Amino acid sequence: MTETSRGTRPGRPWPWPLTLLLFLVGLPALATAQPEVNMIKSIKTVRSAVELQLTSSRSFGVRNALVVLRIGTQKFTKSRSPEDGSLNTLIFTLTADEFARTAPGDRVTVQYGDEPGWDFGTLDKRLLDKKAE
């Protein structure tokens, strides 16, 4: 299972007095802030295809623009939501050939167009058909 986390999305520049104020006054609140958690939950062979189930604590918006899975330099666009309809999970479908062309250690991201999106770290192909522990 691959898991990465990162802070909030890239932000505007913070004036340093505000940062200091937050540090002094808001330290308890900052301590409880939840970082974004992204995870490749499973990689499964389903009939002749391979499905990657990705989850994030930040929901995948339902948009008209196309959501794209990037593994290394390759792009994949066939996806669906899980049966429970959760917007925190996306399941991408790759053909077996497409999955074979990916390499262990390839960067895995999900994004809309050129926009920054969700970072899932690197691909661990040993997850293929590995039963959840």
Added chain:
Amino acid sequence: MRRNLRVYVLAGLALYLLVGDWRAAIVSAQLPDPGDLGPYDVTREEYNFGDTAFTPTDFADLVPPARVEVLASVHYPTDLSAAPFPLVLFLHGRHPTCFREDVAFLQWPCTPPRQPIPSYQGYDYATELLASHGYIVVSISANGINARDNSVDDYGILARAELIQHHLDLWAQFNSTGGDPFGTKFVGKVDLNNVGTLGHSRGGEGVVRHFLFNAAQGSPYAIKAVLPLAPSDFNRAVINNVPLAVLLPYCDGDVSDLQGVHFFDDARYNVPGDRAPKHTLLVMGANHNFYNTIWTPEIFPAGAVNDWTAFVVNGDLDPHCGTVPGNQRLTAEQQRGTGQAYFTGFFRTYVGGESDFLAQFTGEAPPPPSAMTEQIVVSYHPPDDPLVRRDVNRLLSATNLTSNTLGGAVTQTGLTPYDLCGGERPQPRHCLPTPPQPTARQPHTTPSASVPQRRGLSQLRMGWDAASATYQNELPAGAGNVSSYFALPFRASVNFLDSRNPSAVPQDFSVTLTDGAGNSATARVRDWSAALFFPPGQIPRVSPGTPLFPVPKIVLNTIRIPLSAFMKVDLTDIRTVRFDFDQQPTGALLIADIAFADAVHPQ
């Protein structure tokens, strides 16, 4: 209504004072407002054949097969005695499908106690208005498609086309023998030889695909007008021989590359003899979602967002589209106003055959008061008919840098660069350096998902360093009688990235016609068009490492100078059309589609 008329007269007077053009002033002063309520009382009903009543062809192959709902709202004149009425069909775009309290989901059918999100009801503000003018307006639900469309090759676009056709088949039945739930109410009341379609977002691509699908079935329904609203264009379908208007919200945070402009660009010269007019409507300050009330925060509790601030990183900081003081964003109400004015005006023009509103789609008249903003700029491509359009220079290939579409010589002085970009090879794919400039800033050349290699709009890329620069097209013998045309239109945009354009300052230049006797007449662009505005938006990054905003954008809009502006030249013997870049010391533009167009208006 009386108030609106007064405002419109005042707008016409202001236009007269501003540009001194009696013609434009009269045009705007005389026009009724398409956003005014019509004479018919309106009834609203719904029909619902169930959540799994229809299976699109390529959804049948999914595992498990995906079935979708057949559900719609209908607005129609309460008194049907004046029927048959034309039918206009609306199709919403992609959005969450189910909700419980304030949480949204994407599944179909919805698992109880979750309820469907009624996206199809989000256009009631416009469908009711259109119905009041004597239309049967049907807005169909497509939640089932939204739940599975990313699983099929074309992202559900054919499925949407088939769903539209299924609803039209139902209306053919309602119109012939009748049927549940309406009984015989609509028998003989629906004019299926006068049908219009409007689709939002993926629904916009859906109505384009539907036009082709219906044609492939032998055109059982006469589609008279197609309006893609903030559409996706993943598959680059092209439609011709049907009036088209593509509405592009400048602050679209979802389909932020405005890829739907391809529908207009690709169709222009695609079919010789295409008699259908084409339009784009660039609505400054508008976002993607506010055209649907169900997608608008504070109206619906779940799944509704302001797409610009929700999807564009730091988007709130953009000076035009953001929330900072002085921003130019439209409110949701204003945005719906633009919809009421332009949806209604378009269908009343091309489905209803009314002539009063055409001027707002050609750029000859300003937006009507019901639009609630003046910041709408248009492109207009007249029909391919020698009586109404003579192309001077289509600017499609390198040949057109030296020889125009009519075969006349093309010359320039002082322009650098002077080349074409965005079109077929060997032109550079984009007109701005990409990367670092995102394609979202260049809608005309942004790639489409299914055909990423396909090129975009060929544009003349040029700039000047001194006010003596010129660009001239000669009209060869036999092509110089332009007296039957009303205007000289061309499309242009300010290149925001070229520092020769002062930031936030509109560009301007002169257009000169010279006749065979050597007489010349000149008109300034700014006197006739606001299309050379400096595209708004924050150009540099907010901070290092953050992405560039999707704005500013280069969108070419039509500049349309009436030939009446060129006094004292013989319009039966014009020899040259010259652009003199003499109004600003430096500048840089992108230009396309230079023509003479439109029959002279009757006096």
